[in-house]
């Protein structure tokens with residue numbers, strides 16, 4: 203029995219158990235004189251039995267599937283005549299060819315070793331037995347537990363509580379998965395960073411002003427000696443993010459004010475979704491917009507004004523386009539918080555003879571400010587983490603400069619360049635990427651934490 | 666429009682406001698006022714005066730248009746989309762809806778206090794100082810301090826908050842917040858104060874304080890107050906206006922309205938037969 207059939211059978215089995223248990227609860231209730239004698243609704247009795255049938259069976263299936271491949275492989279290897287003399291990679295190759303032959307015998311005409319053919323036939327046999335045993339065991343589990351549950355259906359049984367507990371545990375489990383993944387990421391980055399810092403001192407990394415991560419891969423090679431001062435990267439990130447925020451905050455805020463306070467309903471219904479489309483454009487598209495349209499425009503403009511040697515890659519182009527990309531973050535969140543300011547405050551202000559603009563400036567914006575700040579912080583962490591636009595428009599040169607017309611590079615871009623291509627994963631060069639990642643992670647984590655805290659404070663104020 | 670015919674049947678087509686809607690020393694005078702929300706008419710041909718330094722109570726069943734009418738008096742209805750006001754409304758002979766009139770000084774002259782206290786999320790001091798600041802009433806900090814103090818004193822809140830003027834206004838109790846809102850209104854020295862059910866969110870003790878305050882304020886201010894409490898109307902007002910389905914049925918001396926009303930609808934309402 204193959205896996206699909208098995209699963210379908212299991213579904214059918216649990217459905218049957220669901221149905222019969224529900225019936226059983228109903229008929230027991232009838233004997234007592236009505237449904238209100240049941241502890242839970244009949245549906246819950248069905249669901250309880252169904253869970254009892256399906257969950258143990260699925261657990262068995264999962265455990266079985268984890269081990270069966272390994273065990274079968276063991277058996278095959280042991281049956282080979284000279285397995286103990288082979289190295290592990292030779293053994294791997296051998297097993298591969300056995301598996302291939304077993305999957306479609308005849309197609310590989312070169313296989314002539316009778317031992318392989320024999321082993322392959324054995325493998326096919328084993329697989330068949332394995333599938334049958336698996337199906338049998340799973341279904342037996344399903345039937346036994348389902349039947350036990352069915353017999354236990356009785357008016358006093360607290361079926362609803364059981365079902366709710368099971369679902370609650372499922373919910374808990376899923377949230378746990380997310381948390382576990384996060385923790386896993388943090389630790390992997392942390393350990394690799396520690397390895398990096400055992401080679402390069404932390405202070406060199408954090409305070410060094412020279413970044414050139416090329417190291418000689420083998421002795422005698424002409425290459426950089428490698429220097430890992432990350433300050434130019436931090437500065438570049440800061441510069442580009444600052445430019446992006448200079449574009450995004452005023453534009454986003456003002457459009458939010460327009461949309462929520464001045465625009466009439468029809469304009470708002472059209473403009474707001476259009477603005478939000480900006481957030482849906484892939485960053486790579488922004489990247490080539492920045493590299494092919496904005497950067498050359500800036501360059502030719504500056505040359506027209508009289509600058510010389512303007513680089514075609516600049517922090518200004520990358521930051522500007524990135525700013526456009528995050529406008530919707532700022533405007534959408536600000537629009538939401540501005541809308542959440544109760545109208546009674548506006549009325550209070552108008553009632554004192556304030557004009558619309560005074561009301562917006564002195565009452566609405568201050569009342570919405572914490573929420574707006576939260577939105578801006580989220581946008582900043584988005585800007586810091588952005589890679590693609592910078593790769594395409596700001597260049598790779600790790601210049602330590604505050605001039606927005608020069609080419610700079612950012613933390614994320616360097617992570618990418620450190621890791622692309624064939625790399626050994628234990629040279630300081632690649633490990634540096636993890637250290638940079640750690641810094642990035644810490645910064646955005648802090649920003650998000652503050653932002654969420656601020657936004658939450660704001661919510662509490664009005665809800 | 667449907668509503669118009671229904672009303673006409675119950676009240677009588679040539680409904681005349683009975684009693685004494687007009688006075689000699691009118692601060693506000695309204696004639697032939699009609700208000701529409703889009704297609705729907707909410708106020709039908711209302712005419713009345715509010716005298717100088719008078720307290721006018723407005724009563725009537727829910728939805729009869731009291732708030733709508735009150736909000737016409739300082740053009741707060743302008744902020745509602747689709748709301749249209751017709752008729753002559755005058756503040757000391759000046760056309761409230763005239764093309765020349767600027768709503769900003771109008772609202773400074775005719776202040777409004779709402780049903781739910783709505784202090785700004787600022788300090789107590791800044792709440793009061795808001796109006797004087799936007800109108801440029803003061804040039805020096807000491808003058809502003811003085812306005813804040815006298816306004817709070819007039820609103821009967823000074824003793825409770827004088828030590829914490831920097832605390833947020835939203836942190837006060839409901840009754841204190843409402844007095845803060847009244848103080849905020851007083852701070853721009855209006856001539857008229859409109860109050861839309863100012864006590865409906867308050868307990869009896871806070872209500873009593875506000876009523877006391879209204880009595881004191883009536884020496885210097887003209888007050889129009891919407892209320893659902895007939896006892897309150899009886900306690901604080903000089904004259905009472907009874908609204909019914911968007912029409913002004915009766916205006917009379919408060920005592921007369923509550924003892925011997927001229928119109929049977931008024932009588933039905935005050936004796937609790939509907940509303």
Ligand SMILES: Nc1ncnc2c1ncn2[C@@H]1O[C@H](COP(=O)(O)OP(=O)(O)OP(=O)(O)O)[C@@H](O)[C@H]1O
Pocket residue numbers: 702707725726727728729730731732733734745
């Ligand atoms: N913003 C609005 N848009 C449309 N119709 C409205 C609006 N505000 C009020 N109305 C309608 O106008 C009529 C009068 O409403 P108004 O709020 O003036 O009544 P009210 O006498 O103040 O009632 P209450 O005592 O419940 O406060 C009602 O029929 C109401 O449905």
Ligand SMILES: [Mg+2]
Pocket residue numbers: 731732733861
């Ligand atoms: Mg009302």
